[in-house]
Amino acid sequence: MELxxxxxxxxxxxxxxxRTGVSDAELIELASSFRRFGFWxxxxxxxxxxxxxxxxxxFNHPLTSGPIDQTTIRNSIHPDDVAIVYxxxxxxxxxxxxxxxxxxxxSDDGGYRPVxxxxxxxxxxxxxxxxxxxxxxLYVKQPTLVMVEPTS
Numbered sequence: 001m002e003l004x005x006x007x008x009x010x011x012x013x014x015x016x017x018x019r020t021g022v023s024d025a026e027l028i029e030l031a032s033s034f035r036r037f038g039f040w041x042x043x044x045x046x047x048x049x050x051x052x053x054x055x056x057x058x059f060n061h062p063l064t065s066g067p068i069d070q071t072t073i074r075n076s077i078h079p080d081d082v083a084i085v086y087x088x089x090x091x092x093x094x095x096x097x098x099x100x101x102x103x104x105x106x107s108d109d110g111g112y113r114p115v116x117x118x119x120x121x122x123x124x125x126x127x128x129x130x131x132x133x134x135x136x137x138l139y140v141k142q143p144t145l146v147m148v149e150p151t152s
């Protein structure tokens with residue numbers, strides 16, 4: 001399997017992990033404690049998309065181990081953003097490229113909030129391949145610090 005990334009997104013992640021001794025699992029745990037994000041992959045042959053539990057939550061989709069209902073995902077994206085989101089994925093599949101897109105998804109309060117999706121094409125022998133990616137909330141809601149007076 002070969003993963004295609006644009007030069008602007010390439011890092012020497014494996015060397016960094018070896019040099020620091022930080023594992024993939026530890027990186028994921030650290031990053032997810034800072035910002036809510038989830039993983040996904042979509043088959044270019046079937047169109048089936050699979051999402052992590054956190055990503056199902058970002059899109060207000062019920063957690064499932066099977067393919068995700070694309071209608072629910074489309075309905076979660078702001079109507080003005082649907083064409084650009086799906087258009088960038090189609091271009092990535094055609095050009096065998098990677099990239100990112102910022103768009104709005106429906107919030108629990110009925111409004112919309114910005115998210116960013118970073119994606120890349122993953123080649124798979126005997127198939128058209130997959131697009132894999134992460135999606136995360138662009139802005140993190142910071143917890144409120146409350147000072148409590150000690151009682152005597």
